[in-house]
Amino acid sequence: MNIMFFLFSLASTLFRTPISTLSRSCLSSQHYFRLFSMAAKNPHHHLEENGGATTVMAADILNRHNSSSCKKRKLFDIDVRSEFSHHDPAVARINNGSFGSCPSSVIEAQQRYQLRFLEQPDDFYFNHLKPSILRSREAIKTLINADHVDEISIVDNATTAAAIVLQQVKWSFFESKFNPGDTAVMLHYAYGAVKKSVEAYVTRAGGQVIEVKMPFPVASNHEIITAFRNALEVGKSNNRKVRLAIIDHITSMPSVVIPVKELVKMCREEGVDRIFVDAAHAIGSIRVDVKEIGADFYTSNLHKWLFCPPSIAFLHCRTPELSNLHHPVVSHEYGNGLAIESSWIGTRDYSAQLVVPEALEFVNRFEGGIDGIMKWNHQKVIEMADMLAKSWGTNLGTPPDMCSSMAMVGLPACLEIMSDSDGLKLRSHLREFFKVEVPIYYRQPKVGEVNPVTGYARISHQIYNIVDDYYRLRDAINNLVNSGFTCKVFHD
Numbered sequence: 001m002n003i004m005f006f007l008f009s010l011a012s013t014l015f016r017t018p019i020s021t022l023s024r025s026c027l028s029s030q031h032y033f034r035l036f037s038m039a040a041k042n043p044h045h046h047l048e049e050n051g052g053a054t055t056v057m058a059a060d061i062l063n064r065h066n067s068s069s070c071k072k073r074k075l076f077d078i079d080v081r082s083e084f085s086h087h088d089p090a091v092a093r094i095n096n097g098s099f100g101s102c103p104s105s106v107i108e109a110q111q112r113y114q115l116r117f118l119e120q121p122d123d124f125y126f127n128h129l130k131p132s133i134l135r136s137r138e139a140i141k142t143l144i145n146a147d148h149v150d151e152i153s154i155v156d157n158a159t160t161a162a163a164i165v166l167q168q169v170k171w172s173f174f175e176s177k178f179n180p181g182d183t184a185v186m187l188h189y190a191y192g193a194v195k196k197s198v199e200a201y202v203t204r205a206g207g208q209v210i211e212v213k214m215p216f217p218v219a220s221n222h223e224i225i226t227a228f229r230n231a232l233e234v235g236k237s238n239n240r241k242v243r244l245a246i247i248d249h250i251t252s253m254p255s256v257v258i259p260v261k262e263l264v265k266m267c268r269e270e271g272v273d274r275i276f277v278d279a280a281h282a283i284g285s286i287r288v289d290v291k292e293i294g295a296d297f298y299t300s301n302l303h304k305w306l307f308c309p310p311s312i313a314f315l316h317c318r319t320p321e322l323s324n325l326h327h328p329v330v331s332h333e334y335g336n337g338l339a340i341e342s343s344w345i346g347t348r349d350y351s352a353q354l355v356v357p358e359a360l361e362f363v364n365r366f367e368g369g370i371d372g373i374m375k376w377n378h379q380k381v382i383e384m385a386d387m388l389a390k391s392w393g394t395n396l397g398t399p400p401d402m403c404s405s406m407a408m409v410g411l412p413a414c415l416e417i418m419s420d421s422d423g424l425k426l427r428s429h430l431r432e433f434f435k436v437e438v439p440i441y442y443r444q445p446k447v448g449e450v451n452p453v454t455g456y457a458r459i460s461h462q463i464y465n466i467v468d469d470y471y472r473l474r475d476a477i478n479n480l481v482n483s484g485f486t487c488k489v490f491h492d
């Protein structure tokens, strides 16, 4: 047992002082951040998010620490603050969603791979690279409940995965398997880069694109399912065929968890040829079971929510032997199947693709592993979103069960956010003057809406976040409101 921890717990109980107070002055951060993993397991044990724990929790931890189970002792192996000590301490970073985060233990593993390559590149290339990539693919296969490792290819990012799928659709037009005017259906809130890819590969090849107009704020899955059904009807009108559906698992802006299983089922019933799920944010923030979802292609980044360094994503293909997918960068392995093609696309740094096992080792140091982390982040992001909405007198953009580890919080209408550009400038303003990093979504008001909420903050919660990060955002916005600030200042 950690003797220091025991002493602080005892002192905390005797002096009725939270461990956080004691520990902040005397104890290294390493000790008290280990407490986090406990609270991930049991939401009733509340962590003071500035790094401390209540005495109630400490007592419980002592009990657990006394347990003879090795597995339980592992709970305390984590040191969140030092794992993320490379983060700029001045910034309240509540935007894990955009670029993710990588703990130092995984960065060190990555650097070891980089050095091994530089030490003896030929040996690394001939003897280690492919087996190491295979090891990562095996780990991903298990994580997402795929049937076979051949179904998993590792690529740089979701953008690359989308290009692979859409390129294949383009060839189907070129090879006259699809007819000019056949359609692709995608959400209006599909990611901007993916929309550009659709333009480059599908529209240019003769396909027509139908966008699903999704409501926001959104109250239920039903609203999305209805909107999607209507779009499929439009896609099939005039004897056209819907050749492709692109469905986000979690839309980026605004962030909404989409009922992807239901939409895939609907696409199957309606005879859609190919279904591609863009789940860039999914792995590590919501449960992923590719068999249950049943899409033809499913991609997710591992550098967003699974603690891998940039950049790595997987592309799952249900029937790799039939799909004729190819990597857009053609190299020696062309024709050997996408997974093998992707494992050599020329000389480059492959290290980010090799550390999936180390990233999983990291998450498994938390009780409940990645499921425990997901649960914790979801719970905390909702708690923080509610706190912010209450302070600003607004609402969440979705019900909690349509949030992942991200949530949309309405900003006060008096800020007068009137365009995407206002949202971007307000974000820069928050970064520059308040050291808060958070994306802002602009929502166009409906005609006749009175005092509409036109701006939403997309907040993320990852294990390194503390409650002060969110207080900083709360206070920054309240400060702007109280000083009479509006986004009109950006127009001058």
Ligand SMILES: Cc1ncc(COP(=O)(O)O)c(C=O)c1O
Residues within 6 Å of the ligand: 097, 098, 157, 158, 159, 160, 190, 191, 193, 194, 248, 250, 251, 252, 278, 279, 280, 281, 301
């Ligand atoms: C829904 C969605 N798709 C695709 C992407 C692209 O991810 P990447 O830039 O890692 O390729 C993102 C990035 O945030 C996203 O949110």
